[in-house]
Amino acid sequence: MVVMKTDAKPKQVAAVRVITEPGLSAQAMPESSPAKIREELVGLPTSVSRSNQTRIPEPYKLIARKRHPENSVVSVDDVKIGDSELTIIVALSNIESREKAFCIAETLHRSGAQFLHYSAVKPPGSPFALKSKEQEALKLGAEIKAQFGLKIVVEVVDEATVDIAERYSDIIQIGGRNMQNFSLLRRAGRSHVPVILKRAVGATVDDWLLAAEYILVGGNARVVLCERGIRTFNEYTHATLDLASIPCVRRVSHLPILVDPSHSTGTAFMVAPLACAAIAAGAHGLLVEVNNEPNSSSADALGALTLKQYQQMISTVRAIHHTVSNGCRQSRALSAF
Amino acid sequence: MVVMKTDAKPKQVAAVRVITEPGLSAQAMPESSPAKIREELVGLPTSVSRSNQTRIPEPYKLIARKRHPENSVVSVDDVKIGDSELTIIVALSNIESREKAFCIAETLHRSGAQFLHYSAVKPPGSPFALKSKEQEALKLGAEIKAQFGLKIVVEVVDEATVDIAERYSDIIQIGGRNMQNFSLLRRAGRSHVPVILKRAVGATVDDWLLAAEYILVGGNARVVLCERGIRTFNEYTHATLDLASIPCVRRVSHLPILVDPSHSTGTAFMVAPLACAAIAAGAHGLLVEVNNEPNSSSADALGALTLKQYQQMISTVRAIHHTVSNGCRQSRALSAF
Amino acid sequence: MVVMKTDAKPKQVAAVRVITEPGLSAQAMPESSPAKIREELVGLPTSVSRSNQTRIPEPYKLIARKRHPENSVVSVDDVKIGDSELTIIVALSNIESREKAFCIAETLHRSGAQFLHYSAVKPPGSPFALKSKEQEALKLGAEIKAQFGLKIVVEVVDEATVDIAERYSDIIQIGGRNMQNFSLLRRAGRSHVPVILKRAVGATVDDWLLAAEYILVGGNARVVLCERGIRTFNEYTHATLDLASIPCVRRVSHLPILVDPSHSTGTAFMVAPLACAAIAAGAHGLLVEVNNEPNSSSADALGALTLKQYQQMISTVRAIHHTVSNGCRQSRALSAF
């Protein structure tokens, strides 16, 4: 087993990967160890003396804040995720025409959104499921990018889709269902584009961070986490947004973290309050669903906002982001992590 | 069964209660019906026509916003919970001396906290478990109240403790473990003091709202809800704070809602981010644990803040409350519920 | 704090209780400590040396198998719960007439059921909610007991209901909603009748066992546990029956354990398979709901069986109980706990 220094550059890690490739690939994926994260966060269990602690093998290496005390900032051209800037990714559903797409893109651009999650259909019917539509979609995405500077996010579901997405998108997204698809994680680890890694609905924070570790071990250090809720007995939301994961992840890891309030709640009127909450809790940005057909029932089920609702929400979100980031003691407390 | 008009005054409801008392008490507690709240929130299930909807019997009566479109404001002397004011309840743990108690109370008062949750020991070792200490505690509480105007919150666990608490406190609290203790709910319904009803760790929003309904049916309309997290598979917090319950409860009900970030997280460094998130999501106030012995391990396990951490947190919380309440479009959207 | 010997007789514990009563009651209720039970069951966490273990204070005293290696057997007249005998408690819902009640009771008696959980209405509308009906119900129960020897189970919800139930029933039941109603647990601890303690839907095994400990500390050692499911994200049952709790509880504690497959599943066709599974997993008996109006929708929602379904189920259950208890190596392995 090769243990690299914690200040190893991604390139160096990638070099190791190449060496190991032929016969045996680098494996850094321990079983989930729920006890570990708790010990790191809460401190020692009352019954364990501090001297014991030091002997505990750590499950995280490359993603750990201990090894990389500064926040990681993932740059996508001129946009920086994890920095003081608020990151906004807008997912569009049900775009019916070229004209509407451009019209919406212009509004989003003016609102300060930096990323467009553009997919003709949602996974599992992925962008690559219907090949004719997909190419149209990618072409349209390229045009929108050229005109407004919006970066393109594409969801990947297997190695083949990464091959395509690397050419057409600025950042790829691994959805919750594939969070422990290790072949895909390994492929993303060899990619030159940044990766958004969503939390699976059944994943502990440990599982999620270890999946991220997997990508970094592969050589790609540009990973952005995205909280999107966990399955609970709650009956009125699709998933329960776990906002405590934000301070938790920020303490344990140096990776940026976003929140998706649309797919977790699945209901439009809850999106703005939870988007505000996410930023107040310290998230670096949001992934929100916008739909230009407010009355379509399928859109509503996804928690999609109308353009107008989106614009209202963003102004409050920005004010809260400003409050939390600047001038407030809390920000200093946070940076003292 | 007596169905009262929705604009029935608590007094009228209480009158009915008195009539029914001797032989049969008013029973308005249907089994939890998970489907109901979802239908109300999300709209119709796709397979059900709107005409069917109207026939659905509603589980909520007195707590429903439909029947009482304005927010309920619960007044405790000059303090108003559920109004534009931010409500702060501070729970003190481990007060060692009379001097320290006064010193802390003064700081809290200056910070704008209105309520003191004062208990020598925590339930189940309730204020009333150790009777000698309890009387000292209540006496001290009365003195603190006299000097700083802080209102006193006391947790009740059975009918006998309500009898005592009614005399010594300004507001009583029913903890999550007793959320479905129907004898206690009935007794609280006959009380003249307001009630804080915490959510049980295993309770759906439906269960919780129906428990509140129970108190209102008993004749006491001064009920304040308090979200304190639900049990999930998460390994790094005591309970998962369900902040989506805030927009949900505010849409379905007119009752005020607070959030307790201390006991849900159980870890001090998560309290400030989640307190900010709770207010950003629309909560009317907070219940936070403060401890003057920052190094005591038992306090840490409860997520208690030091006085200094508390003061830092409150300033950010107030700024977010201001952002969310005034001048922001979101507040108008919220009031359009 | 008074620590009693582990072989202390309930009488001795009760004596201590009496002494402490006036000023300060015995308090043995630590906060739930999730780590403890895991350590006891699974062995040591990998990172903790064995020498540390011995210093860990144990949360359980009186209920622990360590202190009482033999199975506890709770005798109710001639019936023994926790022994080799299979315990069957039948809860009747919607009994419309005296004749039907006697007819069903006769069939249950012939099937070998020993207990009748007789309530006119279910809690929260408890047996004591509608006082006129309640007295009829208790009188009818007494007659059924006189004729068929069926013991009577009554649910209690507060101290007052225990006072009544002690006179009219052979065993009292504390439902899941009151599992952490400590005033009720204390009162049950002073009772001379045995207690069935159901698990709350949000309770860990630790919470549940500590609630039982509470009753034993009060002086009543005749406690029977009843698993009835926990809240999970599962969409097709009311609660998820946690059958792993059976070997777990039997290893940690000497108390008998029953399973309620009716209220957990909430669906009649799942009751027989899960009743069989519960006995196969080592439960000492069952609590099942029977209804003589198979087509009534409310009964179906409770997972109630018709008399015929019940009789079919019991014959398979008895065969499995026989297989598991006698002649099988597993039984010896179980008794080697």
Next chain:
Amino acid sequence: MVVMKTDAKPKQVAAVRVITEPGLSAQAMPESSPAKIREELVGLPTSVSRSNQTRIPEPYKLIARKRHPENSVVSVDDVKIGDSELTIIVALSNIESREKAFCIAETLHRSGAQFLHYSAVKPPGSPFALKSKEQEALKLGAEIKAQFGLKIVVEVVDEATVDIAERYSDIIQIGGRNMQNFSLLRRAGRSHVPVILKRAVGATVDDWLLAAEYILVGGNARVVLCERGIRTFNEYTHATLDLASIPCVRRVSHLPILVDPSHSTGTAFMVAPLACAAIAAGAHGLLVEVNNEPNSSSADALGALTLKQYQQMISTVRAIHHTVSNGCRQSRALSAF
């Protein structure tokens, strides 16, 4: 969209697949619809009239019992899964030598086990991670199969591993982490070998059945389900075995269902009671972990049994299987699904 008759042969479905392949692949994966399964199982929600029901589009097609009233039997050479026979798959961990492997295989064969889940290492370090070891392992598997007739099960994690596994194994397994890896499901749908589909820890029964539907739509009807527990707040098991899923799945679908008590409990002493419970609840077989190094801590963490514990368990399991299958009224009730 092509809707096939419900009695369509897999071959016909495969034919459609081939036609659609070039441009657009068959997509039959609706979003999870929690309400659906509940309606099918429990009957109508109280507020919906029966006439509405008939308009509900059904999420399941090929896996539905409605369309295929008989149990599906998946044949692997002479072994039949889903028939009256009890299916036993044994997973071996930590085989140190060729001799030990043969010795254990002989014992398993004599105990009536039909399948060997043979992997040098467990995924995510999959059989294919360490390529040199893997080939040895597959060769050894082939020899064991030749000598004892044990069929070989291999876990697959991506399309490439399916290519290899098809050549060397009799049945492939998709683990819970890949249950919604749709590229893998599609590939398995094109395979000629049967597939064991484990439930993901965060999957509802709906999610799981829809994943199975995906494989059948692809043309492979030889799918066996395997329950392995869901994530809950329980602290003493790795996952909570959801045995109610057995009657649920058997009612909704014609597919066979196995249970894995080893990985769900993660603790050896719970395996036998839960294995017995699974068969009592109507499962067609078991997947259990056996280890020849009883004292190794890693094995214990996986809930692996020693050979001796395994043999004791199997004899009780067989007796219960016999009781449930033959001569008992319940079996007739079950077959009346």
